[in-house]
Amino acid sequence: MGIRDVVFVYRLASPELIRWHSRRHTHGEDEYELHYFLGGEGHFETERHRCIISHGALLFSHPGELHAIRPGDIRRPVSYYAVLFHVPRESPLRSVVESRPFRNSFPRMAGSRHRLLFENLKTGHVHRTLARRHAADHMLYSFLWELSAETETDGAGNRDDYNVHIARAIRLFEENLNRGTTIAGVAKALGITQAHLTRLFSDHFGVSPLQYYRRMRMDVAASMLLDTTRSIKEVSWELGYSNPFHFSRSFRQYADMSPQEYRQQYYRNNPTRYATRLVSVGDHPSRS
Structure with a gap:
């Protein structure tokens, strides 16, 4: 089993995207x-369902299944991760992903609790070292088995168990990606102490609020590097950095490579962008 591609799309709004x-x-x-x-x-949309996009929705597509994302009001642009992976027939996981109970367990409502996992899958998949790429593959492998275990326990793990304060904090982070923010200011806006906010993030994500915010900011930067033709300097300005060198240093800490190296590494590994087969409206997907 292995990851073929990981995409993060931040605020899908431009006509081209x-x-x-x-x-x-x-x-x-x-x-x-x-x-x-x-x-x-x-x-x-898939061949079987048409699901409303909502915060924390997790959806699954199997080989040959026609599917599409249909954005609605562009004033509320869609943001999402997509992970394309292959499971060979001889893999023990194959019977899981092909089982009817597993497929029927989607869509699942996962809230915010998987965001860091998907971020780690994305950064690991494009990493320059083979060990990190293998680690991302095994991370996904473990995650799929966890989803299977939840299915066997009647979806006990599907509940959206993130705290309301966490949801509001993440929303404030998203609204201030290009202006910067302070954890003290977020806690004040939520009406809780900074210590309480830190404890909530540590319990749910294993990181502090500041670490979560910084990683979110760099995740958006990575999306801009791959999905736009903006220069490194333009991306840094878009995210509120007055100094492109400061941005590059922060990005290197996040991805273990410079913004330019990250862009080059991704397209070197994925020369055709996303590994998909296009199907025109009204066509039937090829099964060959």
Whole structure:
């Protein structure tokens, strides 16, 4: 089993990106896909279902299944992760992802609790070292078995168990990505102490609020580097950095490579961008 590609799309709004990411498409034999939505307005369509996109929705597509993201009001742009992976027939996981109970357990409502996992999958997959890429593969492998275990326990792990203060804090982080913020200011806006906010993030995510905010900011930077033609300097300004060198230093701490190296590494590993087979409206997906 291995990851073929990981994409993070932040605020899907430009006409060019909407055309690309909302196309109807399918994947090849042995290829499966997880979509994890962070918010926005729209629908996720498959051959079997049409699901409303909502915060924390986790969806699954199997080989040959026609699917598409249909953005709604562009004033509420969609943000999401997509992980394309292959599971060979000889893998013990194959019977899990092919089982009817597993497929029927989606969509699942996961809240914010998987965001760092998907971020780690993305950064690990494009890392320059083979060990980090293998680690990302095993992280996904473990996650899929956890999803299977939740299915066997009647979906006990599906409940959206993130705290309301965490949800509001993340929203404030998102609203201030290009202006900067302080944890003390967020805690004050929520009406709780900074210590309480820190404890909530530590309990749910294993990181402090400041670490979560910084990683969110760099995750958005990575999306801009891959999904736009902005220069490094333009990306840094977009995220509120007055000094591009400060931005590059922060990004290197996040991805273990410079912004330019990150962009080059991704396209070197994924020369055709996302590994999909396009299907025109009205066409039937090829099963060959």
